[in-house]
Amino acid sequence: MRRPTTTRSRRGAVLALALALTAAAGAGVTAAPPAQAAVDRQVVDGLQQGHDAERASRGLDPLHRDSRMDAVAQAWADRLAADNGSLRHSDADPAYDYRTHIPGGWRGAAENAAQHWAGAGDLMWMWMGSSGHRDNILNPSFDAAGYGAARSADGRLWAITVFADYYAGPWPGSTTPTANPSSSPSPSASPSARPTSTPTPTSTPTSVPTSAPTATSTASPAVAARSVSGEDRCATGVALAKALAPSPTAAVVASGESLVDSVPAAPLARKLAAPLLLTRSAGLSPAVAAYLRATPSVSRVVVVGGDRSVSPQVVSDLQALGLGVDRVSGADRYATAAAVAARPELSGSTTAYVARGSGSLADAVAVGGTAAALGAPVLLAPPTAAAVPSSLTAALGDRRVVVVGGTTSVPEVVASALGADDRLAGADRYATAAAVADHAVARGVSADRVLVASGDEARLADALVSGAAGSVTLLVRPSGWGTATTGWMSGHGVDEVLAVGGGTPLR
Structure with a gap:
C-alpha cells in the first residue's frame, strides 16, 4: 500500500513514499525532457553524502551510486520541478517509472520523494524522521542508488532517491556517475522474476542522545x-x-x-x-x-x-x-x-x-x-x-x-x-x-x-x-x-x- 502524502506549510515539506515495491511490468517509454527545471548538483551530491553517513553510523555499507540510476532519479525530479504541482511517485507515469527504467536484474527496489525549500541536510533529516523513508535508506539489502534534485522556477526543491538490490554487484554497464545525467532515462530490461517486498520496519536508530558529554x-x-x-x-x-x-x-x-x-x-x-x-x-x-x-x-x-x-x-x-x-x-x-x-x-x-x-x-x-x-x-x-x-x-x-x-x-x-x-x-x-x-x-x-x-x-x-x-x-x-x-x-x-x-x- 502507499503511505498517504503529508502536506506541510510552504517552507515545510511534502513527503511521500512508495512502500509497496512491485515487480516491473515492462520497458516503459522514453520521456521527453521537461522544461523550466534547474538541476541542483550540490543537493544531489549532498544526498549521497547524507545516505552514506546515515548508513555508516549503523554499520552498513555505502550505497553504490550508479549513473543510470542517477539519470532515472534526475529525470523524475526534473519532471516534478517543471510541473511544480503536487508531489507524486514516478510509477504514476510509465514514461518515468523507476521500476522499468533502472538497470534490470534487481531483486528489490524503492523510491523516496520529497519537496522542500532548503537543501540536502533538511531533506535527509525529514526522511530519517519518517519510518518508511528511513527504512529504505537503512535497508541492508539495498546496495545501489541514484539521486536527483531540481528546483522549480519559484525555488522549490524536488528530490528523488531510487534504491535497488543487485546482489551487491557487479552492476551491469557503467558504474561511475556522469557529470550531468540525462533528464531522459533510457528503458532497461525487465527485472528478475522474483517480486519485491515491502521493506521491513527497523527499530529506532541506535544512536542515543546524551544528556551530558x-x-x-x-x-x-x-x-x-x-x-x-x-x-x-x-x-x-x-x-x-x-x-x-x-x-x-x-x-x-x-x-x-x-x-x-x-x-x-x-x-x-x-x-x-x-x-x-x-x-x-x-x-x-x-x-x-x-x-x-x-x-x-x-x-x-x-x-x-x-x-x-x-x-x-x-x-x-x-x-x-x-x-x-x-x-x-x-x-x-x-x-x-x-x-x-x-x-x-x-x-x-x-x-x-x-x-x-x-x-x-x-x-x-x-x-x-x-x-x-x-x-x-x-x-x-x-x-x-x-x-x-x-x-x-x-x-x-x-x-x-x-x-x-x-x-x-x-x-x-x-x-x-x-x-x-x-x-x-x-x-x-x-x-x-x-x-x-x-x-x-x-x-x-x-x-x-x-x-x-x-x-x-x-x-x-x-x-x-x-x-x-x-x-x-x-x-x-x-x-x-x-x-x-x-x-x-x-x-x-x-x-x-x-x-x-x-x-x-x-x-
Whole structure:
C-alpha cells in the first residue's frame, strides 16, 4: 500500500513514499525532457553524502551510486520541478517509472520523494524522521542508488532517491556517475522474476542522545576532548544546551527543517546567554519540550523565523509550558536575518558577517560561533547583485561588512554591492572555517575551547547549534579532521575540543 502524502506549510515539506515495491511490468517509454527545471548538483551530491553517513553510523555499507540510476532519479525530479504541482511517485507515469527504467536484474527496489525549500541536510533529516523513508535508506539489502534534485522556477526543491538490490554487484554497464545525467532515462530490461517486498520496519536508530558529554581521549594528551550528540539534530541541540548552559533564563528556538531561517539565531542566543534549540516546524519537538520542562530557570523563549518555518503550533506548545514567547521574523530569509540584527542585543555591533543565503549554508554556519563571540549579526546574501533586498542593505547600515566564503559562494559583484570591507575564504568549506577561526582569534576570541562539527550538507545543523557557544567552530569530515582543521589546531593552544553531533571525529 502507499503511505498517504503529508502536506506541510510552504517552507515545510511534502513527503511521500512508495512502500509497496512491485515487480516491473515492462520497458516503459522514453520521456521527453521537461522544461523550466534547474538541476541542483550540490543537493544531489549532498544526498549521497547524507545516505552514506546515515548508513555508516549503523554499520552498513555505502550505497553504490550508479549513473543510470542517477539519470532515472534526475529525470523524475526534473519532471516534478517543471510541473511544480503536487508531489507524486514516478510509477504514476510509465514514461518515468523507476521500476522499468533502472538497470534490470534487481531483486528489490524503492523510491523516496520529497519537496522542500532548503537543501540536502533538511531533506535527509525529514526522511530519517519518517519510518518508511528511513527504512529504505537503512535497508541492508539495498546496495545501489541514484539521486536527483531540481528546483522549480519559484525555488522549490524536488528530490528523488531510487534504491535497488543487485546482489551487491557487479552492476551491469557503467558504474561511475556522469557529470550531468540525462533528464531522459533510457528503458532497461525487465527485472528478475522474483517480486519485491515491502521493506521491513527497523527499530529506532541506535544512536542515543546524551544528556551530558562523555570524555574521550585523543592523540594529544594535552587536549581534553569530549563529544555531545543526540539521536537527531533536535536532541543534539538539547544535549549541547545541557553541557554548556546549565541554568539559562531564556532559550532561542528555531526551525530544524528550514536551517536558512535559523542561521542568524546563534549570535542572539549567545547574547541572551541562552541555548539554541531546533524544532520541527509543525510542532515542538519532544526532546525540546522535555528539556524545557526539566529546566525551570527558563521563563521566556525567543522564536526565530516566521510561521512557515516555526508554525503557530510550536508557539502554542511553548505557551502551554508556561513560557513567554517572542517571535523575530521577516517577510523572507533576508528580512528575518535583518530583524535579528535589529534586536537591541545586536543592534550596537559595528561589524556584520554576510554569507551565502541559498544553496549550501556551510560558510554561514561556520561563522556563527565567531559572530556570537563578537556580538555581531550574521546576514544572508542573495546570489546576484540585482537581488540584494533593501532589508539587507538597511541592516548593514554603516557596519563593517565581512563576507564569508569565496566568490563561488558570494560573487564579487554581490560583495561590492554590499560594500564589503573584507572577505574570509579558503579553498573549500573546511579551509574557509579555518580562515574564520584565524579572524576570530585575531580579534580576541579565545582558542582555549574549539567546537568541531560535520561539514557534510546533511549534518550542518550540528555546526549551526554549535554557534551559540560563542567559540571557534571548525568543520570536519566524517573520516577525520582533514588538513585545514588539523593544521589550524596544531598552530593554536587549544585546551579543549568539543565534537558536536553523532559520529563527529575527535581528531
